[in-house]
Amino acid sequence: MRHLLLFFGICSSAFAHVGSPDVFYEGSAGPYHVLVTIRPPAVIPGVAEIEVRCNSNDVTQVRIVPLPLRGPGAKFAPTPDVAQRSKDDPEFYTGSLWMMGFGSWQVRVHVDGGKGQGETSIPVPALATRSTTMDKSLGVLLAGLCLFLMIGIVSIVGAGVREAQLEPGSTPGETNRRRSRIVMAVSLVAVAAVGYLGNLWWNSEANNYARRVYKPIQMTGTVESGRRLVLHLEDTGFFRFNKLDDLVPDHGHLMHLFVVSDPAMDRMWHLHPEQGEPGSFTLDLPAIPAGKYRLFADIVHASGIPETGATVMEIPAVEPGKPLSGDDSAAAGSPVSQADLNRTEAPLSGGYRMVWQRDAAALKAKRAYLFHFRVEDQNGRPAENVELYMGMPGHAEFVGNDFQVFAHVHPSGSAPMAAFGILQAASKPDSKPGAVNVAREVPSMGDMQGMQAMPAVAMTPEVSFPYGFPKPGNYRMFVQVKRAGKVETGIFDTRVE
């Protein structure tokens, strides 16, 4: 029996998360700790804005440079730009970088200071996300000037024919005037033709550009046989970037699927469907109440470009469902309508709790933060037996209450680990004799495929995530860590100004 219980529509989605295009990174550049924010340009070629915070007072200079993620361009870097140090905040640096082509790029950050040199690279997808229409005032101004120029050139041609060859002081005769009128009429037609052809050219350029504006991969879902979730990704034909047969595992899975109840946001599942045919993923659902759900599916292409497929669907009650296993996890909390925006503690199982270590200051949109969390036992002591969850100290999902924003972030930041893996492979030392190489800090995940078999590694009970909210509003954060073999999720709510 096949249930086809869908679709209210496809959410707006975007490369690398939904509605959250900025890239955040926290890590080391040699001996220096850096928090980097990259705001990719909305048009390509375009200028990316870079912010670097170095938590060290002996930094003398920060330099930044854009490079393709891999290929020949990744090995022949231009002269880096020197980032500007803030006058008010000497640990904060800013700069702008040109990204010339569509695709996977990296921003390389060099830090010089008292402890020597350090370097790190952060993957960045460079895709045009919009085309701009001209605002009215500029449009009126330019249209007026163009009309003036068009009429002006016709008048100049007419005056040239009528008077330019007259002897000084002469006045044009009727013959000249008639000839002038004829030439002006012809010129007017010619100028109109030029204007018309120019408009065709402009439209052609605009259409060409529109074809290059990023079209997110489309996702639809069905529930078959009462419990089997089938997801179909559809290639939108957007160049070569979102084809479906080139997906690479990101910390061990081709897809990370997040299912969030809509509108309550009180239930969330982090699941990992398996791919059958390219673009077709299936999963036996765990126990799940009937209702409306938002689905966000993170995938990464072989180019290093991440995408998030998004859809909304009605799911029938699945009971009993498939027990959670492996890296799959579920979380439950209070409905978002009852959210306490000031709460900084979230209960975990066994009397444990997760504490959001934040200050009282209000969160601002478009500003990078480090979100710190600590896991404590019943007595407020740091929790023991905290382990890596899919190779990382934690995963955090930032979801806008209106579902227009979704970001899946790791302690290293918002770039997928698969892209870091591609970057690491591309930046292996040149084996040519005499080649000069600089050791670069790239978060290493080792063998992603073999991660399932990794032994549990004891971790510190504290985890942090670099992220910045793209716009004001209310958000729910799902913070996931693994303790004593079980995935625990702390749920927090916040308002962003």
Place this chain on the structure above:
Amino acid sequence: MASSAEQPARVPATIPWYIWSSIVAVTSAMAGTHWDIAWHRSIGRDTFWTPAHIAIYLCGVISGVGCGYLILSTSLNGASLLKRVSVKIWGFRGPLGAFIAAWGGIAMITSAPFDDWWHRAYGLDVKIMSPPHVLLIAGMVAVEFGTLVLILGQMNRAAGKAKEKLDWLFLYVGAMIVVCICILVFEYTLRIYMHSGYFYRVVAIAIPGVLAGVAKASGRRWAATTVIGIYSVFLIGCLWILPLVSAQPKLGPVYQPVTHLIPPEFPLLLIVPAVALDWFWARSKSWKPWLVSAVSGLIFVTLFAAVQWPFATFLLSPLSRNWVFGSMYFDYNLPSTSHYVRNVFYGLEKTTPQFCAEMAMALAAAILTTRIGMGWGDWMRRIRR
């Protein structure tokens, strides 16, 4: 034609300010454009406020403001001597060249916000030809043509020393037009294409008409030679001066080490056909125009190919890799495998018949553009205002 001319308009012996300012504007545009191209070949990225862009837009500002003021002062000053040698447009009076140059200046200035919006809408520059750039180029060409007409209006009424001075300035502006045209076609006239018929066709379309027109309007014995001489000196100046400015690539990938601005190539050896054409035109004044243009086209293509072909071989040889000829300058983003860096000719025609067809088209183009140029020159000779 009704005439109220009682006395000829006096042409001052000194060159008026508005001609000098227009000359500065034209020079600024051409120097700025070569500077900008060198910037993109060596640094890669820019902003609106680079010195090269300022030099280019200064052309629009100078000509727009200068010629605009000339038109207003002529229109509003009842005693202006220029009124008798002016044309009337929308109630305003001024020399025809002033109106054309002012139009060009306004077009150039208009292109600035248009270009800025274009970048924000469709990305930063990746190609030369875009609607705002075409508007900018059209404005630049109009300023050059307007300056030419502005000079002609005086030159064709002048005599003696005044005429001679104006003639020199006229030829200088003609040379700047050649520089401008060579910029527009420079992607097709690189030294690696100089053994291709297409290269000769492009040059034959671009150059003979200007030489014929300017020579016809000037009437000077060695007009074409002077124009090409100024063009050559200007290009050699760019070739020798621009590398003195240090520069580093700011875009990747950087395949070629660059430490200074990359200048334009050595000028085309147009001086040889220019000398021959001047010599021929002095001896063919009584010939029929089409016959003159046919022989002129033949002279141009034959002599230009005869000197440029072996010179191209020289330019790709190690002997030219010095600061004099500049064949060792490469754009930062040229891979070492490219024909240009390897100093290897790139044949645009794959077969001999294709090459012959291109050369035949080059000859036909040279004849046709020469004839058009002669007609243009005749028109310019009659300009009085």
